[in-house]
Amino acid sequence: MEQHVDVQHEDENPPAEPTEPSRRMSRRQALTLISMASVNFSSMICYSILGPFFPAEAVKKGASQTVIGLIFGCYAVCNLIGSLVLGRYIVQIGAKFMLIAGLFVSSGCTIMFGLLDRVPSGPAFIALCFIVRSIDAVGFAGAMTSSFAMTAKIFPDNVATVLGSLEIFTGLGLILGPPVGGWFYQSFGYEVPFMLLGCLLLVMVPFNIYVLPSIEADPSKDSFFHLLGHVKVVLICYAIFTLSAGLGFLDATLSLFAINKFNLSPGYVGLIMLGLSLPYCLASPLMGYITDKYASSRMVFMVTGAVITASGFCLLGPAPFLNISGPLWLLVVMLGLIGFSLGMTAIPTFPEIITYAYDQGFEEGLSTLGMVSGLFGAFWSLGMFYGPTVGGLITQHLSFEWAATVQGGLALQQYNQDYSCTHKTE
Secondary structure, three states, X not given: OOOXXXXXXXXXXXXXXXXXXHHOOOHHHHHHHHHHHHHHHHHHHHHHXXXXXXXXXXXXXXXXXXXXXXXXXXXXXXXXXXXXXXXXXXXXXXXXXXXXXXXXXXXXXHHHHOOHHHOOOOHHHHHHHHXXXXXXXXXXXXXXXHHHHHHHHHOOXXXXXXXHHHHHHHHHHHHHHHHHHHHHHHHHOOHHXXXXXXHHHHHXXXXXXXXXXXXXXXXXXXXXXXXXXXXXXXXXXXXXXXXXXXXXXXXXXHHHHHHHHHOOOHHHHHHHHHHHHHHHHHHHHHHHHHHHHOHHHHHHHHHHHHHHHHHHHHHHOOOHHHOOOOOHHHHHHHHHHHHHHXXXXXXXXXXXXXXXXHHOOOOOOHHHHHHHHHHHHHHHHHHHHHHHHHHHHHHHHOOHHHHHXXXXXXXXXXXXXXXXXXXXXX
């Protein structure tokens, strides 16, 4: 039943044949694209449903605010470890099996998380939250790592374009998760949101078994340490870190800031968050197309995006040393600017690391793609842990304005490094 992607016989094709895939997607590519879009959407909507109601339920079960933060934080830590390990051994495990197994594990954990309200309050509930959330993070790491690697393998000439298009579905999952989860929770109780979305992930398993191709490859002798031994790769990884740190910081702090400063209801805060998500979703496909067509523009986009991101965070509060007022319209405009600039910076990072790795002599194939995918997921998870944790501490002890300014400083440091890297490569 499994179909194998044939990447071995390009020299046997007639001269006119190889140009055809660049003009039109094959049926297998189209089905793979649908599969990846469904994985991104369903995974992210399951990831994001916790926000509106889980903290309140956890407090009823005896969890403190610190413990709730650690439950969220452990997801990022386990995702980081899982991304590195699974990315390194993707060839031995098999990309298709890893993706399907990751979906299956995530679906089971999502359903199990919906049953935790039946667990006695106190240590038993808290311990099971950590266990289920940690296992879910590893499953999610497997699904996303293999998804990135398979996308790059099946669409080698349009990596950024395809990833940019898939980010639309990632953004939709993040946008729809909180309101959908909150509505089901209010209407049907704690268990129903997790049961429905867990079953949605479970349905993806047989669909992907049928649709996804199997990719055979030999293990590489290269390692993460070899890849991270190159300065340019480290700088791009830092860019990935700052991107996710910014998003994680806003997830953890923006809602309370907007409610306290502008006296907004949670519903209006959700609408304000669309100002961040929608520009990112709209910018990603455009940036992917441009950076695929003009590969030399990738570092330029990353540098420009870093400057815009830094400016956006400094004006988000705005920064106390600017001595200007921060009306609601400025907050919304800056969120839109940050969302657009994140698309400028994020989309070129993955194909740029792949291109650079191949230029440095890394073997072209699934093994290298798996390492790059694992590296991307690891630094993204590191930022998602750092952003809420450090941003929350600064917000608690100083203010949101200062925390946003520090986040802008991270992006500005990224600009300095990317700028110097661009001039060195020139």
